[in-house]
Amino acid sequence: MIQHHQSAGESRLERGRRALADIxxxxxxxxxxxxxxxxxxxxTYLIEFPFGDIYSRPGLDLRAREIATIAALTALGNAAPQLKVHIKAGLNxxxxxxxxxxxxxxMAVYAGxxxxxxxxxxxxxxFAGLPPRKEEGK
Incomplete structure (x- = not known):
């Protein structure tokens, strides 16, 4: 279970940069x-709040957080650039x-x-910008 927790003496910005890089x-x-x-x-706010505060909380691993984020961005229906970033993050x-x-x-059930x-x-x-899956190349 991949999680980010606060290290002693680490600022929100430092914690956020670490989480952002990993995700x-x-x-x-x-x-x-x-x-x-x-x-x-x-x-700075983008690094501190979502990544330094929210993504770094205990309770959900990063896979679960990215599932929730991909679902939310999909449901919004107007956030394709952000959705693409978080699809890559989900893979990561x-x-x-x-x-x-x-x-x-x-999300078709809930957002249409x-x-x-x-x-x-x-x-x-x-997915088109990624190398083919191993099973696809057989």
Whole structure:
């Protein structure tokens, strides 16, 4: 079970940077970097609150947190760039392509077919940029 906990003396920003790197890797850093010239304070808030406070809480592992995030972003229906980042994050924390697809399909029941379709197209775009699965190459 992958979790992030606060280390003694670690600030919210430090904890958030560590969680962001582990969860989103370079994709998260790119989002933060793109905010540097327009809203650097917002970039700090983005690191401190979601990653330093929420993702670092005990109670759910990172897989479960990414399932919830992928579901929520899919249900919103208008957050494709963020959904793509979190689909990559889900893969990074151990979700399979099939699990991500199932989570998105499940949202058709609660958010409607258009939101689920948009989510599936976002997943398809992310998956297309990845190496083929081993079973696909056989």
């Amino acid at each position: 989103d890797g370079q994709a998260g850093e790119k989002v933060v970097a793109t905010l540097a010239d327009i809203a650097p304070d917002f970039a 924390v151990g979700l399979s392509r099939d699990e991500i697809t199932e989570v998105i399909m499940q 077919f258009p939101a689920a379709l948009n989510g599936l197209f976002a997943a398809k775009a992310v």
